[in-house]
Each structure stands twice: as structure tokens, then as C-alpha cells.
Amino acid sequence: MNLSVRIFKIARAAEKASGVLALVSSKEKNRALVLMAKALLDQSAYIIRENGKDLAAAQKENYSPALVDRLTLDEKRIKGMADSLLATAKLKDPIGQVLQTIRRPNGLLIKKIRVPLGVVGIIYESRPNVTSDCAALCLKSGNAAILKGGREAVHSNKAIFKALKSILGKTKIPVDALQLIESIDRQAVHELLKLENIIDVIVPRGGEELIRFVAANTRIPVVKHYKGVCHVYVSRKADLAMAHQITMNAKTQKPGVCNAMETLLVDQAVAAKFLPSVIADLRGAGCEIRGDQAVRNIIKDGVKKATREDWSTEYLDLILSVRVVNGLGQAVEHINTYGSHHSDAIVTKDKKEAQQFLHRVDSACVYANASTRFTDGFEFGFGAEVGISTDKLHARGPMALEGLTTYKYEITGHGQIRK
Amino acid sequence: MNLSVRIFKIARAAEKASGVLALVSSKEKNRALVLMAKALLDQSAYIIRENGKDLAAAQKENYSPALVDRLTLDEKRIKGMADSLLATAKLKDPIGQVLQTIRRPNGLLIKKIRVPLGVVGIIYESRPNVTSDCAALCLKSGNAAILKGGREAVHSNKAIFKALKSILGKTKIPVDALQLIESIDRQAVHELLKLENIIDVIVPRGGEELIRFVAANTRIPVVKHYKGVCHVYVSRKADLAMAHQITMNAKTQKPGVCNAMETLLVDQAVAAKFLPSVIADLRGAGCEIRGDQAVRNIIKDGVKKATREDWSTEYLDLILSVRVVNGLGQAVEHINTYGSHHSDAIVTKDKKEAQQFLHRVDSACVYANASTRFTDGFEFGFGAEVGISTDKLHARGPMALEGLTTYKYEITGHGQIRK
Numbered sequence: 001m002n003l004s005v006r007i008f009k010i011a012r013a014a015e016k017a018s019g020v021l022a023l024v025s026s027k028e029k030n031r032a033l034v035l036m037a038k039a040l041l042d043q044s045a046y047i048i049r050e051n052g053k054d055l056a057a058a059q060k061e062n063y064s065p066a067l068v069d070r071l072t073l074d075e076k077r078i079k080g081m082a083d084s085l086l087a088t089a090k091l092k093d094p095i096g097q098v099l100q101t102i103r104r105p106n107g108l109l110i111k112k113i114r115v116p117l118g119v120v121g122i123i124y125e126s127r128p129n130v131t132s133d134c135a136a137l138c139l140k141s142g143n144a145a146i147l148k149g150g151r152e153a154v155h156s157n158k159a160i161f162k163a164l165k166s167i168l169g170k171t172k173i174p175v176d177a178l179q180l181i182e183s184i185d186r187q188a189v190h191e192l193l194k195l196e197n198i199i200d201v202i203v204p205r206g207g208e209e210l211i212r213f214v215a216a217n218t219r220i221p222v223v224k225h226y227k228g229v230c231h232v233y234v235s236r237k238a239d240l241a242m243a244h245q246i247t248m249n250a251k252t253q254k255p256g257v258c259n260a261m262e263t264l265l266v267d268q269a270v271a272a273k274f275l276p277s278v279i280a281d282l283r284g285a286g287c288e289i290r291g292d293q294a295v296r297n298i299i300k301d302g303v304k305k306a307t308r309e310d311w312s313t314e315y316l317d318l319i320l321s322v323r324v325v326n327g328l329g330q331a332v333e334h335i336n337t338y339g340s341h342h343s344d345a346i347v348t349k350d351k352k353e354a355q356q357f358l359h360r361v362d363s364a365c366v367y368a369n370a371s372t373r374f375t376d377g378f379e380f381g382f383g384a385e386v387g388i389s390t391d392k393l394h395a396r397g398p399m400a401l402e403g404l405t406t407y408k409y410e411i412t413g414h415g416q417i418r419k
Numbered sequence: 420m421n422l423s424v425r426i427f428k429i430a431r432a433a434e435k436a437s438g439v440l441a442l443v444s445s446k447e448k449n450r451a452l453v454l455m456a457k458a459l460l461d462q463s464a465y466i467i468r469e470n471g472k473d474l475a476a477a478q479k480e481n482y483s484p485a486l487v488d489r490l491t492l493d494e495k496r497i498k499g500m501a502d503s504l505l506a507t508a509k510l511k512d513p514i515g516q517v518l519q520t521i522r523r524p525n526g527l528l529i530k531k532i533r534v535p536l537g538v539v540g541i542i543y544e545s546r547p548n549v550t551s552d553c554a555a556l557c558l559k560s561g562n563a564a565i566l567k568g569g570r571e572a573v574h575s576n577k578a579i580f581k582a583l584k585s586i587l588g589k590t591k592i593p594v595d596a597l598q599l600i601e602s603i604d605r606q607a608v609h610e611l612l613k614l615e616n617i618i619d620v621i622v623p624r625g626g627e628e629l630i631r632f633v634a635a636n637t638r639i640p641v642v643k644h645y646k647g648v649c650h651v652y653v654s655r656k657a658d659l660a661m662a663h664q665i666t667m668n669a670k671t672q673k674p675g676v677c678n679a680m681e682t683l684l685v686d687q688a689v690a691a692k693f694l695p696s697v698i699a700d701l702r703g704a705g706c707e708i709r710g711d712q713a714v715r716n717i718i719k720d721g722v723k724k725a726t727r728e729d730w731s732t733e734y735l736d737l738i739l740s741v742r743v744v745n746g747l748g749q750a751v752e753h754i755n756t757y758g759s760h761h762s763d764a765i766v767t768k769d770k771k772e773a774q775q776f777l778h779r780v781d782s783a784c785v786y787a788n789a790s791t792r793f794t795d796g797f798e799f800g801f802g803a804e805v806g807i808s809t810d811k812l813h814a815r816g817p818m819a820l821e822g823l824t825t826y827k828y829e830i831t832g833h834g835q836i837r838k
Contacts, residue, residue: 019755019779019781023778023779102799102800104798104799104800108789108793110799110800117811117812118781118811200811200812201811201812215638219634221640221810221812223812239834242833242834245834245836246834246836248836249836249837250836253836253837254837336438354831358829358831359442359829360438360442362438362537362827363827364827364828365827365828365830366827366828366829366830367830367831367832368829368830368831368832369831369832369833369834369835370527370830370831370832370833370834370835370836371835371836371837373836373837374527374830374835374837375828379523379837380521380523380529380828381521381523381529391640392536392537392619392620392825393536393619393620393640393642393812393813393825394812394813396825396826396827396828397827397828406811406812406815407815408781408782408783408784408785408815408816409783409784409785409794409799409815409816410777410778410785410787411784411785411786411787411789411793412773412777412786412787412788412789413786413787413788413789414661414788414789415658415661415664415665415788415789416788416789416790416793417664417665417667417668417669417672417789417790417792418668418672418673418790418792418793418798
């Protein structure tokens with residue numbers, strides 16, 4: 001059977017299963033998730049063994065230590081995956097929720113009810129825990145899932161998937177509701193992206209290149225973020241000690257992720273006071289600084305000149321661009337112009353100014369007096385996430401159970417006709 | 420200035436205005452809508468005169484009477500448009516609504532707040548009232564609107580738009596928040612569809628050809644329905660008098676619209692009893708019947724054989740396909756296979772069966788004991804609609820104020836950093 005037919009059959013099976021899964025009770029879905037957690041733990045030795053094959057290949061191909069780390073599974077990480085399944089079992093089931101009830105003058109009763117999307121496709125890279133996180137969120141929200149992991153994690157993903165899927169036969173969830181595309185041929189992704197009449201949404205998780213590839217090659221709706229160019233703005237009314245802490249955290253705690261800060265904006269009234277010590281500490285943490293002229297006037301040595309390109313660059317690394325701005329208005333304008341509408345923060349003691357910032361910055365997550373690093377399904381209390389969206393339609397920010405649903409209108413009458 | 424630059428400038432102006440409009444108060448937006456309603460009435464003579472030019476052109480081009488009727492404006496219809504503006508002013512403003520409040524163990528306060536999408540593009544055909552309906556819904560929901568009507572209504576749309584726009588200078592809504600593309604060159608639509616970095620959503624309203632053209636030529640998210648293949652299923656447990664009434668209404672009250680019935684499904688247990696009189700009445704109303712063999716066995720003469728193609732055809736005309744089915748399961752399967760996920764109804768006295776139908780039919784609007792003709796923003800109490808969606812992402816069913824919004828997370832802390 002050729003690849004195209006194989007992928008089509010997988011998708012059709014998922015679609016068929018989705019109609020049954022949509023009507024499975026919360027209790028039964030939660031029971032399945034608990035059993036899946038147990039299966040992961042029971043089969044952890046096998047999963048770690050299979051993961052070893054991916055790690056061996058990674059070493060052969062000279063992958064970066066960061067990538068190897070993301071790929072690595074051990075007892076602790078598998079326990080983490082199992083815990084995440086248990087946490088998802090405990091989340092409130094969004095399906096069947098009545099979002100709105102409208103009683104019309106003609107007696108029609110209109111109920112807006114939350115229902116699953118149907119078939120969700122997730123295309124992701126490296127981290128194997130995405131396999132179980134996304135499977136769990138899809139099943140809990142009543143969606144069939146088609147998972148396509150990266151070639152670098154192919155053995156790990158297969159092993160995790162096998163453990164999860166082994167459970168479905170013992171539940172009322174159809175076995176076909178969970179699908180993994182095992183082929184490492186890029187053509188497999190192309191084939192998947194063609195199935196607009198079967199797959200309801202595609203969520204690509206990974207680098208900007210992967211996401212642009214997916215968005216450019218499908219008519220299926222895609223929920224995505226290309227990059228995270230996140231800002232911290234230090235107001236003249238900031239608690240500067242707090243601003244220092246948030247700056248350090250947003251930049252250095254985990255620089256390789258999308259919600260890490262890439263540009264620091266500082267009000268000119270506090271720049272001379274704030275910048276020297278924070279830049280010294282950033283440098284102490286190994287961070288390169290690129291600044292505008294005003295920054296270079298304050299910090300005389302070693303600050304590279306930031307170009308226009310810097311303002312819209314996601315470094316994903318220990319590099320920070322810094323700009324001195326003339327108050328809130330210029331900060332907001334800079335963020336809305338150069339940012340990626342992901343996560344941006346203000347540090348200020350002035351509540352009114354904080355409100356202004358939160359209202360005027362056009363991003364998925366806007367923060368007052370906290371680190372941008374909190375943009376994350378788990379940190380928001382959503383259990384996990386299938387991805388983070390900087391799109392405005394359907395889902396914005398961390399996308400979890402609710403983002404995997406749509407609604408329908410159920411209308412009950414007693415013979416009403418339209419005049 | 421060439422067309423491409425002109426359209427870009429219009430869109431950029433709308434984008435700039437959208438940032439200001441997003442923060443305008445409900446009171447001010449409602450005041451603008453009331454003034455706009457007055458302006459339409461004040462300038463009705465002018466609008467009717469300009470509409471005359473479109474009607475003259477339509478006669479020259481031998482447009483169908485139905486199309487000429489949709490195009491025609493008179494005092495009464497302009498009064499209707501003004502009333503719709505006033506009704507929209509009275510609707511609850513969705514902007515600023517707190518959709519969810521989450522307090523995290525670390526003290527972070529996360530508020531999910533409803534905000535406008537930004538810039539909405541609406542591409543529509545024939546009916547000039549769409550100009551004012553959509554302008555009103557966009558402004559009320561804090562969105563800048565770029566309207567592109569059909570060439571057949573170009574003078575009417577310009578006149579209506581002029582009346583509406585004349586008001587903005589007297590309000591806090593930026594004048595640029597309302598834009599009309601006057602060019603009748605199809606290239607103008609192409610140029611508009613290129614602006615994915617400016618326009619947040621496109622809603623095409625019109626025939627299937629227009630909608631497919633838009634969807635195939637843009638990377639901007641499109642909310643749409645291609646067609647409405649709507650069903651009425653008459654259960655063996657139906658009140659047959661009610662089923663008769665609903666059938667007649669769903670098919671004949673306005674056959675040229677998307678929520679009219681195209682296929683009637685009848686349970687085999689009541690087919691022989693139900694079909695003869697309802698088919699006689701349908702024929703009396705000028706309706707052609709196409710049936711499967713079981714129908715042709717009951718109605719011996721004049722029933723054309725329905726082909727597989729009939730089951731998925733939107734006639735938009737006095738033609739009805741009829742099939743006898745073996746109970747609820749087959750009815751649901753038929754609808755989910757051949758329908759367009761728009762509006763489908765069951766007639767039954769059995770509440771449990773009704774629930775089954777409502778849950779299992781995968782359509783935007785599912786009815787028990789009422790005509791499919793109610794799928795409409797006005798009939799749902801939404802004031803008006805920018806369109807009806809059979810998509811599952813973002814907006815489903817009649818799309819009005821809420822469908823024109825997204826949300827953002829506003830997060831307030833007191834210096835939280837991620838560990």
C-alpha cells in the first residue's frame with residue numbers, strides 16, 4: 001500500500017472513531033487516562049530502551065546537547081508524563097457544557113453546546129512527552145488525534161504510543177481514535193496536510209521552519225505561533241528591584257523557549273539607574289547585549305549596536321536587545337510593531353499604567369509585574385497544552401482542552417415555522 | 420496611484436484605526452450607531468436615487484427577478500436597515516467581558532478578556548443592506564471593517580456607506596475604521612486577499628463560487644459556508660401534522676436561501692402515510708420531487724429518480740430530494756455523509772430520540788420540531804449576522820458580535836518569576 005493510501009486510511013479511521021468518541025462519557029474518558037498513566041509506568045523500561053535508540057542516532061548525527069536533552073527519557077520524565085495524564089483526567093470535561101441558553105419570543109429554546117472539533121492533527125518535533133500530552137488532551141476533549149512526531153524521536157514516540165494505545169481496547173474509546181504516523185518520510189506530512197475534508201485542525205509544534213512549512217502547505221485550519229519575540233517594559237514607576245528579578249528570569253531562566261524575553265524596553269527616566277546593574281548581571285549569566293544609542297551612552301563598553309532586524313528577532317539564546325523608550329506610548333508602539341503578539345510584560349507600581357499596558361498591547365498574554373515565562377498551559381492551570389497560539393481566530397495563547405472544542409446550536413421547538 | 424497601492428493604503432488606514440476603536444466605550448459606539456440609523460433615514464431619497472442606477476443596469480443586463488428584488492431599496496427597506504442599526508446599538512457589548520478568571524497558587528491573577536479581532540474584511544454580493552448590517556456589527560464589536568460589495572450594487576453601497584461614514588467625524592470612532600472598496604475590478608479582491616498581515620479575518624457572503632474563490636486565494640483566515648444542504652427527518656414517532664407544516668415551511672417559504680431544506684428523510688414506518696399528502700401539497704406549491712425507489716413505490720407518478728448527486732446538491736430552488744430511511748441511525752448517517760453541516764431538523768414526539776438526533780448530527784444548527792429556516796442571526800436574537808459558518812473553528816452557525824471577537828489573557832502579579 002503506498003504512503004498516500006496509508007495516510008488516508010489512518011485519517012479515515014480516526015474520523016470514524018471521532019463520531020463515537022464524541023459521545024463517550026467523562027467518567028469513561030477519565031478511566032482511560034488513568035489506565036494510560038499506569039501503562040506508561042508499567043512499560044517505562046521498554047520506553048527507555050527504545051529511547052536509547054533515538055539517543056544513539058542523535059549522537060551519531062552530532063545533535064546539540066540541548067536537543068539531546070530534550071530527547072532524553074528517564075524514569076523521572078516518564079513519571080512526569082504519567083502525572084500529566086492523571087492531571088488531565090482530573091480537569092473538568094469541557095464537552096457538553098452549555099455556553100449560552102436563549103429563549104426566543106416564538107418559544108424556540110436555543111442552547112449553545114460545547115462539542116469536540118472532531119479530528120485533530122498534531123505535527124511536532126523532538127520532545128517525546130508531546131505524544132502523551134497531546135493524546136491525553138485530545139481524548140479528554142472528545143477528539144480523535146493523529147500524531148506525527150519528528151524523525152529524531154521516532155522510536156521513543158512509537159513506544160509511548162504503543163503503551164497508550166494498548167489501553168483503548170479495554171475502554172469504550174474506539175481504538176482508532178488514537179493514531180501515530182510512523183513514517184519518517186516528509187511526504188507523509190504532505191499527505192496528511194491534503195486531508196482537509198477529514199482533519200479539522202492542524203497544530204504544528206516546533207521551530208519556525210516547521211510551522212511555516214505546515215501553514216504554507218495545507219487548506220486545513222492551522223493554529224500556531226511562528227515565534228515568540230517577547231518584551232519586558234520597565235516603567236519609570238517600576239519597583240526596580242522587581243524589574244531586575246523579572247528581567248533576569250525572563251531572559252536567562254530558559255532562554256531557548258518561546259516565552260523567554262528577547263527585548264528589554266526601559267523608560268528613559270530610569271534607564272541610567274536601572275541598566276548598569278541588570279546588564280552586569282545579564283553578562284554575568286553569559287548574555288550578550290545589543291542596544292540602541294541611548295543604551296550605549298549609558299553602558300560605554302561591549303554593547304553591540306542593535307539593528308532594526310534585532311527588534312524582531314527571536315534569538316532563543318543568551319542574547320538580549322535593549323532599547324530606551326520615552327514612556328508607555330512608545331513602549332506599546334514598539335511592542336505592537338516589532339513583537340510577535342505572544343507574551344509581553346510591564347513592570348510598574350502604577351495600577352492605571354499597568355491597565356493601559358494590558359489593554360493596549362495586542363498580544364495573546366500581557367503581564368503586569370510578572371515574568372513572561374508563565375505563558376504555558378501547565379502554568380495557567382490547563383493541565384498541559386497542545387500548543388501556544390499567536391493567531392487571533394479560534395484559540396489564542398496556551399491552547400488546551402477548550403481550544404480543542406467547537407460548539408453547536410441545539411434548538412428545540414414545538415412545531416415553529418418561519419413566517 | 421495603482422490599485423494595489425490604493426487597497427493597501429485603505430487596509431493600513433483601517434488597521435491603524437482599529438487600535439483606537441478597540442478602546443472606544445460602548446456608550447460612544449452605541450451613540451454612533453443611533454446617529455447612523457438617523458443618517459440612513461435622512462438620506463433615503465439619495466440612497467433610493469443611487470439604487471435606481473443599479474436597478475437600471477440590472478435591467479439592461481437581464482438579471483433574474485429574484486436578483487433584482489434582492490437589489491431593490493425602497494423607504495421600507497431603508498427603514499429596516501435603520502432599525503437593524505438601532506437593534507445593534509441595544510445589544511450587549513461583548514468587548515471587555517471577562518470570560519474566565521483564574522487565580523494560580525503562586526498568586527498570579529489570570530483574566531481571559533474578550534477583545535476585538537482587529538480588521539474584518541467582508542466580501543459580499545447583491546443585497547445592499549449587508550453594507551449597513553456588517554458595518555454596524557463590526558463597529559459595535561470594536562473592529563475596523565473593510566467592505567467590498569458586488570458590482571451589481573455599486574451605487575447603492577456607495578450611497579449607504581457615505582451616509583454611515585458621514586457620522587464618524589462626530590464621534591470618537593476614527594473615520595478610517597469604516598472602509599468601502601469601490602472598485603468593481605475583481606483584481607481589487609485579489610489585492611485585498613493578499614493582506615494577511617493586516618486583515619484578521621475575511622467573511623465572504625454570497626454564492627458558492629464567490630466563497631470558493633475567496634478561500635482558494637488567501638492565507639487570511641476565512642469564516643464561511645459553501646452551501647446549505649439542509650434536511651428534515653420525519654421520525655416514526657412524529658406528529659405528522661407538525662411534520663407536514665415544517666416540511667412545507669422549510670422547503671417553500673423561501674427556497675432560494677441557505678437554510679431552506681433540500682432533502683426530506685422519512686422513516687419507512689410512516690412513509691406511506693406521510694408522503695402522499697405532503698408531496699401533493701409540495702407539488703401544489705410548484706415543487707419538483709426527486710425520490711429514491713421507496714418513494715417512487717409510494718408515489719407512482721412524476722417522481723424523478725434521485726441520483727447520488729442529488730443527495731449533496733443545494734438546489735436553492737423549488738426542487739426537493741426525498742428518501743425513505745430505516746430509522747434514526749440511517750437518517751443521521753445520511754445527514755452526516757451528504758449534508759453540509761449547516762442546519763438539520765428532526766420531527767418527533769419522543770424526547771429521547773430528539774436528544775439523540777441533536778447530539779449525533781454534526782451540524783452547526785440542529786433542530787427538534789422546528790423549521791431549519793430559523794438559522795439566522797436575527798432569528799437567534801443576535802441582531803444581525805455577518806454570515807453563517809459551517810466551519811468548526813472560531814465561529815459556527817450565525818456569526819455576529821461574539822464571532823467578531825477574540826480574547827487575550829491579562830495577567831497581574833506582584834513580581835512572580837518562574838522557578
